[in-house]
Amino acid sequence: MLCVFGHIFMSLAAIVVALPIVIVCSAALNGGRTMYFPPEDPTFSRFGEFFFSEPVWTEALWNSVIVAVGSATLSVLLAWPIAYGLWKTGSRGAKLLAGLGSVPFALPPIVFGVGLGFFWAFLGGLGSIWAGIISHAVLFLALPLVTISIGLQAIDRAHLDAAATMGATESVTFRTIILPQTLPYTISGFFFALVLSFNEFIVMFFVSASAFATVTLQIFNSLRNGYTPTMAVAAVAFITVSIVVFSAVARWGDLPRLMGADQSRT
């Protein structure tokens, strides 16, 4: 009895979660300039506009890719020494540093965006794309920080002891044991940061100062003029990227473990 209720509840939840996504995706097929559901005069030509022919969107897409890849790389590079220090020493200072690095992600992004707007205005970076890259790297620093920390904790201490007894130096141990064993977690952290950066727009809105636009920012800026099917194409593209990335993490990494599931039960 309970089992039946459970299945009904879960299916219902899945439907509600999927509903707006399905509707946005189908709206991308509209032939006209207005969003209709179900789509009128279905066509795939909006996809061509988004990816190839409309400079507004192709430019925004290019900016999105640059910012996402750049900021995810930067935040992994910044998160590694912080997570490594935390794992190696476990000192109060290292904990404080990791805590500080997670602050921007934990607070409302609009406040961090306002602060970054002031910050870059003073440094003269307002409206430049590298300021956007650094801002996103800091905003999503917490993600690789968490995944890399989980990876470091997963290393079997016996391997480290064995390496030490065989006279391996710290650098050799790092290269041959620590780095390969944490690689899947590092890559997961990279992709989490990448996907979230792809979709973020509030912080980017304050940092870009209208000098450049990413895809989500472009949509945000044209909200007042109403939606167009081309925006729905952007949604389709972004959802596809997310599904591919997270499925890859689930396939090659251990997603339940990354999300904090118990290891002893399978």
Added chain:
Amino acid sequence: MTVAGHIAPLAETPPALRPVFRWGTVASLLLWAIVLVLCLVPFVLVLVISFGHKVEGAGWEWAFTTENYLRFFVGASWPTETTFLYVTQLYWSMRYAVVASILAVVTALPFTYLMTRQSRRAQAMWLVLMLTTLSLSEVFIVMGWDIILSNNSGLPMLFAASGLTDWLKESGWFDVLREWGLANPRNVKFKTSEVATVLTMSYLVWPYAVILLYPALSRLDPSLAEAARTMGARPWTVARTVILPAVRLPLMGTLLFLFVFLLGVYVAITVFADPSQHTTAVSIYENVRGSTLNAPFGAAQSVILLVTAAVFLLLGQRLSRKSQGPA
């Protein structure tokens, strides 16, 4: 890492003199500097500028004035005239955030529990769906719900076409809906309404709730619930006496995280909420980059938003500590 290799022959020298320590110090100092400057300075700037002074038509200047905070609580032309416009906005911020986060947690808890009872493979699939919606930009989610809820497509049209509207009118529920602001004289409407706002905001954080509750629920020992069931406890009793107490702390933590997150929501409010029910986040945006351009006042509102978040976090911590104490 090559540094460690170079100093290997120097192993006899006392540890304190090894150059690797100095390199390590320089590197860690650099790391600290980067994190402090990038993670903390923006917030410090917001705090400092919130005491600044707006110059008519010319931006703002450094100052130490509390006029921005005064304006927030009693209006700009106090004491001749008092308005509570900005306090009301903060009230709406909190109201939406509280209702939407509770709604999300209450529905996500049974879902996550059922999910953790499934096979590891099924769990991974659910997690992929959750992470996809979680990372999905607010603009796309609002776009989807906007199509579903807007008056000339989606649900209201479905209501009218299926005859549900007529049935509501006959049964008298229509007047109730009108009282709740969910209907215009002809048909049901969800834009603009508090229901639509709260629903969309709740949808926005729902995957976060699942992801945050997942670790605690997946570590829950299934033998406990089973033992209670074999001893004849009804499902509801099991949930109340075994599952809920075990996840009380993560539940509270999740609720607080969702609340803080929802305080900053912008797009969902501007699309679904009536202008008289707009929030502090909308006002911050208007002041910093929008039409009114008063950066110090926007900064002051940001500080107040952070203080509100901090107050709720402290209250939550105290509440969960109390519940942990001797029962």
